[in-house]
Amino acid sequence: MELKGSSNLSTLASSNDHGENSLYFEGWKAYDNDPFHPSRNPKGVIQMGLAENQLSFELIEDWIKKNPQASICTPEGVQAFKDIANFQDYHGLPQFRNAVAKFMGRVRGGRASFDPERIVMAGGATGASELLMFCLADRGDGFLVPSPCYPAFDRDLRWRTGVQLLHVECKSGNNFQLTKQSLEDAYENARKANIKVKGLIIANPSNPLGTTMDKATFKMLVKFINDKKIHLVCDEIYSATVFRGPRLVSVSEIIEEIECDRDLIHIVYSLSKDMGLPGFRVGIVYSYNDKVVSCARKMSSFGLISSQTQYFLASMLSDEEFVGKYLSESAMKLANQHDLFTRGLEEVGIKCLESNAGLYVWMDLRPLLKEATFEGEMDLWRVIIGDVKLNVSPGSSFHCHEPGWFRVCFANMDINTMRIALGRIRKFVVQESDQVLQVKKQKRTSKRSHGLTLSFSSQMYDETCSSPRMLSPHTPLPQSPLLRART
Amino acid sequence: MELKGSSNLSTLASSNDHGENSLYFEGWKAYDNDPFHPSRNPKGVIQMGLAENQLSFELIEDWIKKNPQASICTPEGVQAFKDIANFQDYHGLPQFRNAVAKFMGRVRGGRASFDPERIVMAGGATGASELLMFCLADRGDGFLVPSPCYPAFDRDLRWRTGVQLLHVECKSGNNFQLTKQSLEDAYENARKANIKVKGLIIANPSNPLGTTMDKATFKMLVKFINDKKIHLVCDEIYSATVFRGPRLVSVSEIIEEIECDRDLIHIVYSLSKDMGLPGFRVGIVYSYNDKVVSCARKMSSFGLISSQTQYFLASMLSDEEFVGKYLSESAMKLANQHDLFTRGLEEVGIKCLESNAGLYVWMDLRPLLKEATFEGEMDLWRVIIGDVKLNVSPGSSFHCHEPGWFRVCFANMDINTMRIALGRIRKFVVQESDQVLQVKKQKRTSKRSHGLTLSFSSQMYDETCSSPRMLSPHTPLPQSPLLRART
Secondary structure: OOOOOOOOOOHHHHOOOOOOOOHHHHHHHHHHHOEOEOOOEOOOEEEOOOOOOOOOHHHHHHHHHHOHHHOOOOOOOHHHHHHHHHOOEOOOOHHHHHHHHHHHHHHOOOOOOOOHHHEEEEEHHHHHHHHHHHHHOOOOOEEEEEEOOOOOHHHHHHHOOOOEEEEEEOOHHHOOOOOHHHHHHHHHHHHHOOOOEEEEEEEOOOOOOOOOOOHHHHHHHHHHHHHHOOEEEEEOOOHHHOOOOOOOOOHHHHHHHOOOOHHHEEEEEEOOOOOOOHHHOEEEEEEOOHHHHHHHHHHHHHOOOOHHHHHHHHHHHHOHHHHHHHHHHHHHHHHHHHHHHHHHHHHOOOEEOOOOOOOEEEEEOHHHOOOOOHHHHHHHHHHHHHHHOEEOEEHHHHOOOOOOEEEEEOOOOOHHHHHHHHHHHHHHHHHHHHHHHHHHHHOOOHHHOOOOOOOOOOOOOOOOOOOOOOOOOOOOOOOOOOOEOOO | OOOOOOOOOOHHHHOOOOOOOOHHHHHHHHHHHOEOEOOOEOOOEEEOOOOOOOOOHHHHHHHHHHOHHHOOOOOOOHHHHHHHHHOOEOOOOHHHHHHHHHHHHHHOOOOOOOOHHHEEEEEHHHHHHHHHHHHHOOOOOEEEEEEOOOOOHHHHHHHOOOOEEEEEEOOHHHOOOOOHHHHHHHHHHHHHOOOOEEEEEEEOOOOOOOOOOOHHHHHHHHHHHHHHOOEEEEEOOOHHHOOOOOOOOOHHHHHHHOOOOHHHEEEEEEOOOOOOOHHHOEEEEEEOOHHHHHHHHHHHHHOOOOHHHHHHHHHHHHOHHHHHHHHHHHHHHHHHHHHHHHHHHHHOOOEEOOOOOOOEEEEEOHHHOOOOOHHHHHHHHHHHHHHHOEEOEEHHHHOOOOOOEEEEEOOOOOHHHHHHHHHHHHHHHHHHHHHHHHHHHHOOOHHHOOOOOOOOOOOOOOOOOOOOOOOOOOOOOOOOOOOEOOO
């Protein structure tokens, strides 16, 4: 639909190049039009497209009750209101930068330390990612991105900067691990196409895979960017979601172990996933390059963190006892929720890529595809959204090169909602696998049917089981589509 | 000084084109290196370069004490914490948009109303201004800017967008009012230089003039942009600082009175000045153009307002009784402070442009220039910063075309600090006017000496008078230069 007022705008505003016309965002629309609620709308769409960490809020709420002085909007803290509300220094509150630097070290098990002077604020990871692109690359330059990758990179990294994203294909054959050959190939292809490659961005832990990068691969990759003299941006926003071994290896550790030009190394961080605070818009750029720190700080003016929020977080993250407890309990809860979900899927024969981090799993629905194409994937996705009423995200929106993979989020719901979701999946799989088998029989191409096993009790995931309300009365009303800033 | 790591960065990061190498920002550096404090550093630099509204915080603090449920970080409000901390819908909290729309109408005396659906969030006015440029103009396009204008427009509007700012010269002869002829001239010059003019941006109330635009000029201007089919961006971030008549006329009223293409009309708003909350980073884009609203909302992902802050402000701005009281008391306090300061200046013969708004005055120091050039202005400024120890901002940094004007902020200090500042000015004027007169006599060019009168009691502004501490113990330590996001 053509909106009124299209004439005489910028090319950006006149085109649809914003990266939000992806199935990834489409799924949210479906959810928003018919959101599940255990009592008010039990047949509605369950949101499994949103990588939110909702499992450990009780710990934060308890902390708040015990620390009213941490807010400038309490009788106990209001004497700081004036100075904090006036504080617009783009360096950020010193106590905020100190606390974030310490927290980043803590999340990485104390194996790396971070200098508060290098902490630059940005408007969420979204703002941080774009800001780094503005610092590192010019319009038309290329950035390598191993895929499957985060769908909104198209918006965050590319839209306003004009940087080209060059996907590096990762394959299911080796569990989507990055290889030297694929990097070299992508680099060489860019060279042939006359695109100047300025860097490589990786997400570690990976979104959508939920895996962490092993040390050998990481060292290969750092050597690669160092040899090519291109930048490495490490998106480490899921650092604290690692819920079991192998532990996270951050780039900050790698550069202590092998020689490389540190001016090429940059980290994107955020508290949206690790603390479950996406609304607070805490994005961090941490660069080892002085010039980038200086430029990024000037650019941070376009997306500073509210000083009210800085002040609150400075207090909370400075409480080392709380941080320790939060990190360990959160990891434990994620592990439990992950295991509950993947075991439920296993019981109906659905496999996921083995993972140790993230708020989602990378689900393999290749056996359910009527044909092994992206059209087949989209057909399946439409059924899952429309009939099964689960908003999961298709692999194509993550630029996955193989059809049939889906990202499914598990940490934004309570156990009862998860059980309902699993119940729906079970019913669907029974019905769908029968159909697929039939289709495949008809096509006499039954070689790929994986023999889905359906062994669990149908009672277990009955949707009618009573459950507490998932949404509190304070839940904001769902809004129209394409809404969330980052997931 | 060349920073480490300069190679292989973007053109933006490699150049010094960020617009912060202006005397405007330089002055802050001087303040930060030696900040005045009545007891700890009574000889330090007094900050008069910062357009902060610090006069009415007591009202907000009282409101906070009475409304603990307005914060998600109080025992009374914490039950909303989870949902608000998770809220990342880029439309913003509905109650926040409603409250801001209503507040904008209230600030404009109820003579215009605003549609919450058109309220788009951005990272302060800084983020809002840049965001609009990204929507309206391409790299290389031109935007007309009447000058003197806000110094950081160079950063906000131009730096990352690549838009060219085309200054429209306003002159002291008619109190710096914008004329049709100057607009036509600037437009014609751009045409000759093959620059595509995409719009005009005005600040109303003006920064640095502290004046509001009269209706006749405003109508001329809207007719001008409508005839040329170019955009009009109205920066109305000082709307509520109008402390006496003539009242503010917003563009939202003008377009009710004359015919124009509303798709060309856009407003930048903020709570940094009107509520004195720059740390909260509340920037608003309000556009009458559907397509711009849609595009701006997508771009707002790069600088959303913390949901913690949205929630708090939604509560406070929804309290109509509080808003009414705040607006009237704040205007009264600004009027008093303005009058105290300008009367003090008058007593030593210093005149300011007559003004009815803003947190500053536009001070005419032409009589004190040793020569009527920008070098002369800079010499005078260095003395004021270095010897008089006042951080005021020279006209050249506002792209003023006539030397000798300075912007001086008066609302970021208490009365005692202001008295000290006036005392320093008095001493300086006595000494300087003697010197200027001598220089001018020597040069036999005494025709421009304005005969400064020095009639007030020297006791009145004695620096040694006791005063309460200006900074509370919670004042964040001053940071290194170029710090504030917007002023």
